[in-house]
Structures are given as structure tokens and as C-alpha cells.
Amino acid sequence: xxxxxxxxxxxxxxxxxxxxxxxxxxxxxxxxxxxxxxxxxxxxxxxxxxxxxxxxxxxxxxxxxxxxxxxxxxxxxxxxxxxxxxxxxxxxxxxxxxxxxxxxxxxxxxxxxxxxxxxxxxxxxxxxxxxxxxxxxxxxxxxxxxxxxxxxxxxxxxxxxxxxxxxxxxxxxxxxxxxx
Ligand SMILES: [Zn+2]
Numbered sequence: 001x002x003x004x005x006x007x008x009x010x011x012x013x014x015x016x017x018x019x020x021x022x023x024x025x026x027x028x029x030x031x032x033x034x035x036x037x038x039x040x041x042x043x044x045x046x047x048x049x050x051x052x053x054x055x056x057x058x059x060x061x062x063x064x065x066x067x068x069x070x071x072x073x074x075x076x077x078x079x080x081x082x083x084x085x086x087x088x089x090x091x092x093x094x095x096x097x098x099x100x101x102x103x104x105x106x107x108x109x110x111x112x113x114x115x116x117x118x119x120x121x122x123x124x125x126x127x128x129x130x131x132x133x134x135x136x137x138x139x140x141x142x143x144x145x146x147x148x149x150x151x152x153x154x155x156x157x158x159x160x161x162x163x164x165x166x167x168x169x170x171x172x173x174x175x176x177x178x179x180x
Contacts, residue, residue, distance in 0.1 A: 001141045004033030004049050008154050010140035011048070018060060018131035025059060037152040041066060055135040063129050070129030076109070076121045083119055087111060093121070134170055 003009055010031045015024040032039035034048070043061045062127050080087070091111045113120035148155055155162075 001143070003034055003051050003138070003142060005058055005142045006138075007034050008032070008142050008144050009048060009138060009147065011036050011044075011118065012137040012139055016133045016135075018133060020126040020133065023127070023132070029100055031138060033152065033154050039153060043122050044134065044136070047136065051138055053138050053141055056135075058135045061132045061134065063131060066130070066132050067125040067127045068129075070124050074107070074123030074175070076114075076123070078119050080117045080119050082094050083111075087114060087119065089114060095121075095142050 001007065008031065010029050011126075013026040014022070015026065026151050030040065034045055036042070036045065037165050041061060043059065043065045047057060048055070060125050083093070085139045089111050093111075094106050094107045107123045108124060109117060109121040109123050109124075145155070163180050
């Protein structure tokens with residue numbers, strides 16, 4: 001079966017940066033609904049469209065087609081007492097960008113530094129500003145169910161499970177873009 005709109009694609013992947021430093025070894029395959037549902041990066045869909053099981057390729061995606069350029073204005077220093085304890089570098093919080101041009105969307109902030117009574121919060125996506133190199137191998141293609149098409153995401157193994165807590169797997173970052 002060829003990859004086309006409303007097929008569910010299972011892809012083994014390895015994600016590196018442009019210098020070939022491994023970012024993710026893709027222990028779990030990425031499973032997404034193909035056809036512009038923003039389940040994965042558009043450049044990945046473009047690369048795989050019309051391909052079949054067994055197709056393998058390596059593509060490099062520039063920041064503007066991935067998670068955007070790094071925006072230094074999204075880095076904030078907050079008093080530590082405004083944040084919950086215990087606090088660790090790498091923890092993430094959802095918050096509103098205070099006073100930013102009427103932007104309504106909540107942002108994910110990552111704690112990047114803790115010093116005495118101050119905390120540095122970075123609102124950039126962890127992969128912002130990076131060119132991403134994906135090694136891709138298509139391992140399965142199937143027709144999506146009507147329900148999956150209606151929900152605009154994959155159900156079942158590795159897909160979306162209704163009523164379950166997010167498992168916090170970092171590998172989900174580019175499978176569900178934007179983060180929600
Ligand atoms: Zn659903």
C-alpha cells in the first residue's frame with residue numbers, strides 16, 4: 001500500500017542534528033496519520049508521500065521547517081519562590097507568556113538554570129534553532145479508520161489512547177506538532 005492521505009504510517013527513525021550528534025534513537029517507531037493533520041513535520045510527510053513499506057531515506061530539515069529559530073526573548077528569569085519545589089533543571093511548565101503581544105496560546109517553559117534565588121526559564125522548543133536529520137524507514141502502511149480520520153490522529157498501538165495520562169515520552173515532541 002502506498003502512503004497517501006488517510007493512511008497510518010509506521011516509521012522507524014533516528015534523529016540527529018546537522019553535525020550527526022544523536023538526539024533520539026527512536027526506540028519506539030513514530031506512528032502518524034498521513035495527510036496534513038500536523039501529526040508529524042510536513043517535510044517528513046512530503047518525503048514519504050507515495051512511498052511504500054521498506055522505503056528508507058535520510059532527510060535534513062532546516063529550523064524554519066521544524067521548530068523555528070531560537071528566540072532569545074523567550075528566555076525569562078524568575079524569582080525561585082514563584083516556582084514549585086522541588087525544582088530541577090530540565091523540568092517543564094506550562095505558562096502564559098506574560099505581557100506578550102496578546103498571544104493566547106500557553107507555552108511550555110523548560111528550566112535551564114537554577115541559581116540561588118533565581119530560575120532561568122526557556123520558552124523555546126528544545127529543538128528550536130536546530131537543523132534536524134532524520135533517518136527514516138517505513139515499516140508499515142495501512143488505511144486509517146473512519147474514527148481516526150474524524151479525530152485526526154492514530155489510535156491503537158503507539159497511537160493516541162483516550163483517557164490515559166500522557167506518558168511524558170519525549171519522543172512525542174515531533175509526532176504531535178504543535179504540542180498539546
Ligand atoms: Zn482519538
